[in-house]
Each structure stands twice: as structure tokens, then as C-alpha cells.
Amino acid sequence: MVATSLNPEFLDSIEKILPSELSIDDFIDYSQRPLRRSIRVNTLAISVTDFVKRMQAQGWQLQAIPWCEQGFWVGPEDKLDAIGNTVEHLAGLFYIQEASSMLPVTALFQSQRQPMMVLDMAAAPGSKTTQIAAQMNNQGLLVANEYSASRIKSLFANCQRLGIRNVALTHFSANVFGQYLPETFDSILLDAPCGGEGTIRKDPRALDNWSQAAIDEISALQRELIESAFQSLKVGGELVYSTCTLNEQENHQVCHHLKQRFADAVEFVPLDGLFDGCDKALTEEGFLHVWPQLYDSEGFFIAKIRKTKAVDSKEARKAKIAKFPFQAATQKQRATLQQQLQPFNLAIPDSAAIYYRDGDYWWFPTEFEALIGKMRFSRAGIRVASEHKKGLNLHHDAAKALFNRNAQAIELDVNDAGAFLMGRDVEQKNSADKGEKLVSYQGTTLGIVKALGKRLKNRLPRELVRDKISNSNFSE
Numbered sequence: 001m002v003a004t005s006l007n008p009e010f011l012d013s014i015e016k017i018l019p020s021e022l023s024i025d026d027f028i029d030y031s032q033r034p035l036r037r038s039i040r041v042n043t044l045a046i047s048v049t050d051f052v053k054r055m056q057a058q059g060w061q062l063q064a065i066p067w068c069e070q071g072f073w074v075g076p077e078d079k080l081d082a083i084g085n086t087v088e089h090l091a092g093l094f095y096i097q098e099a100s101s102m103l104p105v106t107a108l109f110q111s112q113r114q115p116m117m118v119l120d121m122a123a124a125p126g127s128k129t130t131q132i133a134a135q136m137n138n139q140g141l142l143v144a145n146e147y148s149a150s151r152i153k154s155l156f157a158n159c160q161r162l163g164i165r166n167v168a169l170t171h172f173s174a175n176v177f178g179q180y181l182p183e184t185f186d187s188i189l190l191d192a193p194c195g196g197e198g199t200i201r202k203d204p205r206a207l208d209n210w211s212q213a214a215i216d217e218i219s220a221l222q223r224e225l226i227e228s229a230f231q232s233l234k235v236g237g238e239l240v241y242s243t244c245t246l247n248e249q250e251n252h253q254v255c256h257h258l259k260q261r262f263a264d265a266v267e268f269v270p271l272d273g274l275f276d277g278c279d280k281a282l283t284e285e286g287f288l289h290v291w292p293q294l295y296d297s298e299g300f301f302i303a304k305i306r307k308t309k310a311v312d313s314k315e316a317r318k319a320k321i322a323k324f325p326f327q328a329a330t331q332k333q334r335a336t337l338q339q340q341l342q343p344f345n346l347a348i349p350d351s352a353a354i355y356y357r358d359g360d361y362w363w364f365p366t367e368f369e370a371l372i373g374k375m376r377f378s379r380a381g382i383r384v385a386s387e388h389k390k391g392l393n394l395h396h397d398a399a400k401a402l403f404n405r406n407a408q409a410i411e412l413d414v415n416d417a418g419a420f421l422m423g424r425d426v427e428q429k430n431s432a433d434k435g436e437k438l439v440s441y442q443g444t445t446l447g448i449v450k451a452l453g454k455r456l457k458n459r460l461p462r463e464l465v466r467d468k469i470s471n472s473n474f475s476e
């Protein structure tokens with residue numbers, strides 16, 4: 001074995017399960033190399049072709065990731081630094097996501113199904129939630145659940161940045177779904193909390209405290225969560241179970257546990273054919289066990305499971321929830337709202353589920369209405385507008401999620417776009433614009449301003465304001 005500072009107990013455990021055609025020396029070598037940087041284009045905001053053209057013009061080199069049409073490795077490594085602070089990132093044109101972490105959603109949508117009710121059981125910070133929402137083209141309902149209160153904030157912020165409107169957020173341990181929402185979802189992703197053995201390239205110290213006891217504990221939780229996921233799946237529905245860890249106890253064995261528990265209701269759906277070269281990672285059950293050296297990526301595990309018949313659930317349990325505090329908007333309120341959107345050339349479909357609460361108008365995903373009263377939601381859909389003394393104010397989330405090519409917006413240059421994202425007002429020398437306006441940069445909405453003639457007063461929500469913008473052609 002080559003010399004390494006990696007935890008020897010961890011390496012022993014890997015040596016025992018590494019397939020015979022792979023070498024532990026390669027495993028160690030790749031585990032100590034920095035990861036290639038990768039991004040996923042947000043097709044809710046821009047087409048892949050337009051994005052590639054635009055970023056190549058700024059000197060980016062993009063190499064397609066074979067298992068995700070929207071995914072690219074990006075370089076040159078020595079020239080690109082903080083890509084998270086570029087105007088394009090802040091405007092929601094792309095999401096920084098490790099290449100192998102794009103695989104679970106590709107697997108979930110492999111069969112070209114268009115599921116309308118999807119659950120993402122362990123969702124923060126939202127790499128896969130945002131990927132699923134783009135696959136759903138912002139239609140249907142995507143319930144995104146996260147147990148950690150602090151991480152739910154980043155989940156919401158990412159959905160907001162990418163202009164997602166079909167998400168409803170919940171904040172529970174995911175073992176409640178089988179009881180609260182039995183046989184409800186067409187597709188479920190359980191990207192489970194795990195030991196993170198595949199993430200060592202991001203953090204070489206990640207496995208210093210590796211222990212078998214920790215694996216025993218987390219795999220017990222994973223077995224509980226996968227049962228709950230399966231109960232919450234409709235008959236004929238599909239579940240993807242994934243982790244970023246490598247040991248079999250948290251991966252293969254969790255799936256086999258489900259099969260033991262629900263026998264012939266569980267069908268493993270082989271992932272062969274998912275992309276060219278996937279056979280290198282294919283297990284005998286048809287799961288993908290991605291070792292870091294296979295595709296020069298993080299380690300990952302992905303299994304796809306179909307529910308072929310109904311199963312006994314733990315007794316369905318009704319959640320205790322307070323009265324739903326929103327009211328369906330009246331015809332008059334809907335008309336007022338549409339009027340407010342007209343000058344921006346934005347529109348909400350007539351069939352949209354518009355609700356009203358305390359002066360705010362919300363647009364909920366239509367499928368969400370069927371879940372009202374069954375579970376407590378932290379947030380659903382988007383806030384469209386709020387009442388004020390003289391009428392309505394459009395909300396930033398609506399400006400992002402409703403934006404389209406025909407929207408009326410003031411186009412900013414790169415310097416003004418950067419200034420806007422840093423929370424500053426923008427000067428417009430020859431402008432007589434007055435009132436609420438959208439601002440865009442290269443055709444993508446950035447947010448809302450109040451135009452006061454020569455000055456555009458910044459209305460970017462405070463939590464989205466950045467203190468630094470980097471761009472190859474941005475100067476302060």
C-alpha cells in the first residue's frame with residue numbers, strides 16, 4: 001500500500017470490499033487528489049447552449065459530464081476562482097454541484113416519466129432538489145424535507161436563487177412520511193444522511209473519526225428512512241436511494257433490508273444503460289457503486305427501486321396541525337394581482353392556486369392543495385406580491401420565478417448588475433422611469449427596483465445581498 005495519512009482503519013475496511021479489478025493504491029491516490037470543479041446549468045433560467053456560449057466567451061472551458069445533460073466540469077483551474085460570486089451564479093444560471101452527486105436525479109428521471117408528486121426526503125442544501133425542480137420544469141409538486149433547522153435556510157435560499165416555484169418545504173425527521181402521507185408520491189429521492197466516506201477528496205480529515213459503531217448507528221436510521229420512503233410511494237412509483245458513502249452496510253444492505261421487509265413489492269430497477277461507461281460501477285443487483293477512481297469524482301452509491309404492490313404501512317397517523325392560515329383568493333383579488341403583473345408582461349395561469357394571508361398573495365403548486373391539513377409545511381410555492389398603502393408590491397421570488405423572455409425589464413450592464421447584487425442603488429443617467437421595475441442582466445432577471453427617474457432604488461431582499469462579486473469582466 002502507498003504511504004498515506006488517511007485513517008488506517010477506514011482503509012482496511014475499504015480493502016475488504018474493493019472489487020478485485022480495482023486497486024487500493026489507486027483508491028488512495030484519487031482520494032488525495034483535489035476534486036475537479038463541476039457545475040449544473042439551471043435550465044429554468046437559461047438553455048444549456050446559451051449558457052455554454054456565454055461562459056466560453058468569458059474564458060471558461062466546459063467539459064460535458066456523461067451522466068447529466070446539464071452538467072459540466074469547469075476550468076481552467078488556475079484562472080477561475082470564486083465562481084460562486086459571479087453575477088451568473090448569483091442570478092441563478094448555474095448550481096455548483098459535484099459531478100457524481102448529479103447521478104441520483106438522472107436515475108430518478110431515467111424512464112422519461114413526468115412525475116407530478118415528488119418527495120426529496122433529506123434535501124439540504126438543495127443540489128438535488130434544484131436539479132429535480134428543473135427536471136419537472138417547475139410543474140407539479142416537489143416536497144423538499146430537511147431535518148436540520150440551520151440547513152433548511154440554505155435549502156430555501158438555493159431554491160429562491162434558482163427561481164423555483166413548485167417546492168413545498170417541510171422540517172421533520174423523514175421517518176414520518178410513511179405515516180403522514182402513505183402512498184402519495186410518484187417518485188421519491190432518499191439521499192440519506194450517511195458516513196460520507198465518498199467525500200474525502202473535499203475534506204481529507206473527514207474520516208479521522210471513522211468508526212464501525214458510527215456506521216451501525218447511521219445504517220439503523222437509513223433502514224428506518226427507506227421503509228418510510230417506500231410506504232409513502234404510490235404503487236408503480238419509483239424510489240432512488242443514494243449516499244455519498246462507500247461501505248455496503250449503509251448502501252446495498254439498506255436496500256436488501258427493504259426487500260426483506262416488503263418482499264415482492266420491492267423490485268430493484270437495474271441502472272445499466274444510464275450512461276456510457278456506467279457498467280464499470282454496476283453491481284450484480286443493478287445498483288451503481290461509484291469508486292472515486294472510476295470517473296475521477298467523489299464516491300457515491302445509487303439504487304433505484306420500484307413499488308409493485310401496496311404494502312402494510314405502520315398505522316397511518318394524522319399529523320396534529322393548526323388550522324390552515326391561508327384563504328383562497330377571491331376573483332377580485334386574483335384580478336387585482338393579474339393587473340399588477342401586466343406592466344411587467346408577467347402572468348400567472350388562470351388555474352393557479354392563489355392564496356391570501358395577512359396582505360400577502362401566494363401561488364401554491366396546484367398539487368399542494370391535496371396535502372393541506374395532512375402535514376405541517378414550513379413554506380409552499382412563492383410569495384407573489386404584498387399589499388401596501390397604494391396597491392401591491394411585486395415580490396422578488398415572483399420576479400425570479402415568473403420571468404420569461406418577453407418580460408419588461410431594465411437591462412443592466414455588468415457593473416450595474418454587480419452593484420445591484422451588492423445591494424446598491426443604480427444610477428441611470430438618461431432615464432425618466434418611475435415606479436416598480438424589473439432589472440435584468442443579459443436577459444436574466446436579477447430582481448426588482450423602484451425607479452425614481454435617474455436612480456433605481458435597490459429592492460433586493462437583504463439576505464440575498466453579497467459583499468463581493470467576482471466576474472472576469474466585472475470591475476468595481
Ligand SMILES: C[S@@+](CC[C@H](N)C(=O)[O-])C[C@H]1O[C@@H](n2cnc3c(N)ncnc32)[C@H](O)[C@@H]1O
Nearest residue numbers: 122123124125126127128147148173174191193
Ligand atoms: C446527504 S445530505 C443531503 C444532501 C442533499 N440531498 C443535496 O443534494 O444537497 C443528508 C441530509 O439529511 C439530513 N438529515 C439528517 N437526519 C435526517 C432525518 N432523520 N430526516 C431527514 N433528513 C435528515 C442532514 O441534515 C443532511 O442535510
